[in-house]
Each structure stands twice: as C-alpha cells, then as structure tokens.
Amino acid sequence: MPELHEDITDEDTRIYEFCFLYPATLSQKEEADLLKEVEKTIEETGAKQISKDLWGKRGLAYRIKGHTEGNYVVYHYEMKPRAVIEIDTPLRITPNVLRHIIVKPPKGYEVTNFSEGFVQWLKDRENAVDEKKKEKEERLAARVAEKAKRQVKRVAAKKDEEVAEKPKADKKQISAELDKLISDDDLDI
Amino acid sequence: MVKKPQRRSDPRSKQCPFCEKQVAYIDYKDYPAIKPFIDYFGNIMKRYYTGVCLRHQKMLKNSTERARFMGMMVYRK
Numbered sequence: 557m558p559e560l561h562e563d564i565t566d567e568d569t570r571i572y573e574f575c576f577l578y579p580a581t582l583s584q585k586e587e588a589d590l591l592k593e594v595e596k597t598i599e600e601t602g603a604k605q606i607s608k609d610l611w612g613k614r615g616l617a618y619r620i621k622g623h624t625e626g627n628y629v630v631y632h633y634e635m636k637p638r639a640v641i642e643i644d645t646p647l648r649i650t651p652n653v654l655r656h657i658i659v660k661p662p663k664g665y666e667v668t669n670f671s672e673g674f675v676q677w678l679k680d681r682e683n684a685v686d687e688k689k690k691e692k693e694e695r696l697a698a699r700v701a702e703k704a705k706r707q708v709k710r711v712a713a714k715k716d717e718e719v720a721e722k723p724k725a726d727k728k729q730i731s732a733e734l735d736k737l738i739s740d741d742d743l744d745i
Numbered sequence: 746m747v748k749k750p751q752r753r754s755d756p757r758s759k760q761c762p763f764c765e766k767q768v769a770y771i772d773y774k775d776y777p778a779i780k781p782f783i784d785y786f787g788n789i790m791k792r793y794y795t796g797v798c799l800r801h802q803k804m805l806k807n808s809t810e811r812a813r814f815m816g817m818m819v820y821r822k
Contacts, residue, residue, distance in 0.1 A: 575774070577815055616816040626816060630774065655815050662770045670774040677777040 569634050570660065571606065574598065577655040580613045580625040590652050591629065597646050603635035611671040620654045632667055759796025763804075771804040773811035779818070783809065787819040 578590055599605070611628035620626070640658060647656050737743070762781075763771070771778065782797065782805055784790050789809055792802050812818040 575815060614817075617813070617819040618816060620816050628815075657811060657815055659773075659811070665770065668772075670772065670776070674776055 568637065569604075570637055571632055571634050571665075572603075572640060573659045573661050574631040574633065575657045575659070576629045576631075576653055577616075577620070577626045578629075578652050579621075579623045579654060580627050581623070582627075582652060586652065587627070590650075593650060594629075594647065594653070595631075597650070598631070598633055598635070598643055601635060601639035601642060603633040603639065606632040606634055607667050608632075609667075609669055609671070614671075614674075623654065626654060628671070632661075761796055761798040761801055763801040764798055768801065768804075771801070771808040773808040773815070773817070775808075776812065776817055779805065779809055779812060783818065785822060787813075787822045 574594075576594060578587070582590065595605070607630075609630040611630070613625055613627055616624055616626050644658065647653065773779075782790050782795055789806060792799070797805060809818060813820050
C-alpha cells in the first residue's frame with residue numbers, strides 16, 4: 557500500500573506502478589474487457605498512462621483461487637496521491653483480478669521490462685542444466701576410454717612378460733660345463 | 746592421516762553483492778535478482794550467510810514480500 561503524507565496538495569502528481577494478476581484461462585475478449593475496465597477505473601481520477609507492459613502467461617508459485625497459471629500486466633500512471641485510496645477498493649472488487657498491487661517507485665526509477673529478462677534467465681538456466689549434463693557425460697566417456705587404455709596396456713605388459721621368460725636351461729648341461737671349466741688347468745684363477 | 750580442521754570464511758570479509766553493483770532499488774518483479782537470496786524452503790536467507798548489508802536486506806525483504814503476494818515467489822515450499 558502506498559504511503560501518503562499529510563502535506564501533499566491536490567496539485568501534486570506522482571508516478572505510481574500498478575501490477576495486476578489475472579487468470580490465464582480467460583478468453584481474448586474477456587481479457588480485453590478486463591484490461592479496459594481496469595484502465596477505465598484508474599483513468600477516471602484523471603491519471604495519465606505512461607507505460608503498459610503485458611507479461612503474458614506465467615506459472616504461479618502457489619495456487620490462487622484454483623489457478624496455477626496467470627497473466628501479469630504492469631502499468632505506470634502519473635496521478636494524484638489522494639486518488640490512490642479511491643482507486644484501491646474498486647480495483648479489489650473487479651471480477652477476474654486475482655491480485656493487484658500499487659507501488660510508488662523510488663526517485664530515478666527506470667521502467668524496465670522484466671518479463672523478457674525472466675524468459676532469458678529461464679533459457680540460460682536450462683542451458684546451464686544441459687551443459688552440466690553434457691559435461692557429466694563427457695567425463696564419463698573420458699573415464700571409460702582411460703579404463704580401456706589401461707586394460708590394453710595391462711594385456712600388452714602380460715604378453716611382454718611371457719615373451720621375456722626364457723626357456724629354462726638344462727641342469728645337467730650346466731653342471732657338465734661347470735665341471736669342464738673347473739677341470740681346465742689352463743685357467744689361472 | 747590427520748584431518749585438517751574445516752575453516753569457514755570470515756563473515757566480516759564478505760562484500761554486499763548489491764553494494765558492489767550500486768543497486769538503489771530492488772524490484773519485486775525482478776525474480777532472477779531476488780532468487781539467489783531465497784533458500785530452498787522459500788525463506789529469505791540470513792545476512793550472516795549472504796553478506797548483504799542491512800540497507801539492502803530491508804529492500805530485499807520488501808521486494809520478496811511483494812513478490813510473494815503477487816504469486817511470483819513461494820511463501821513456503
């Protein structure tokens with residue numbers, strides 16, 4: 557709810573922000589009627605429209621009157637502060653309006669379209685999730701490849717060992733040769 | 746093996762993420778900006794953990810409550 561100060565004169569005008577939430581199940585005609593009605597109630601007090609921003613369908617964080625999806629509209633109006641109180645009640649009893657909020661933006665507030673940013677953010681988030689998945693798969697593939705390499709190496713090493721194993725020399729032959737060497741008198745050890 | 750004692754970073758050394766960007770107003774419509782300061786259950790996280798300064802924490806509280814009312818954010822998950 558906007559705060560009002562006592563010393564405000566009727567000539568002062570300020571910028572107010574209106575945000576409305578209405579169900580996404582409305583038909584096009586109903587939607588147009590609703591917006592027209594809302595605009596009419598606000599403009600009856602002599603307010604000037606500065607901007608209008610339709611957000612489109614968006615999921616709700618929790619159920620509101622059985623609805624899980626809703627549409628948002630954001631208006632900026634230049635109007636007298638005293639008129640805000642008069643407007644608030646009629647807006648609350650307007651049919652099909654699930655929620656409405658009136659905010660006084662701070663000085664130097666720039667009107668920005670947050671719906672586009674939100675959509676972009678959702679996309680970025682999805683991309684981030686996808687990238688994570690891809691990274692995980694790549695890591696898994698790398699691990700599998702490494703394991704296969706190691707196995708190949710192990711098999712090769714086993715083969716080398718088998719080749720390296722020399723045939724055992726005959727014991728008798730060795731002893732005979734040794735005897736020959738020992739009995740050799742020419743050797744001077 | 747001797748385990749090293751786990752050390753938390755000094756909370757005083759944290760910088761306010763809003764002050765770094767020189768944020769003057771946190772908009773309740775800007776969901777991606779508020780989201781990082783809300784935990785899994787939908788509660789606003791403590792200043793101790795996020796490092797937000799008091800000025801911005803109050804703004805954050807305001808915008809979060811507005812966003813909750815408008816159905817953009819959960820009250821409790």
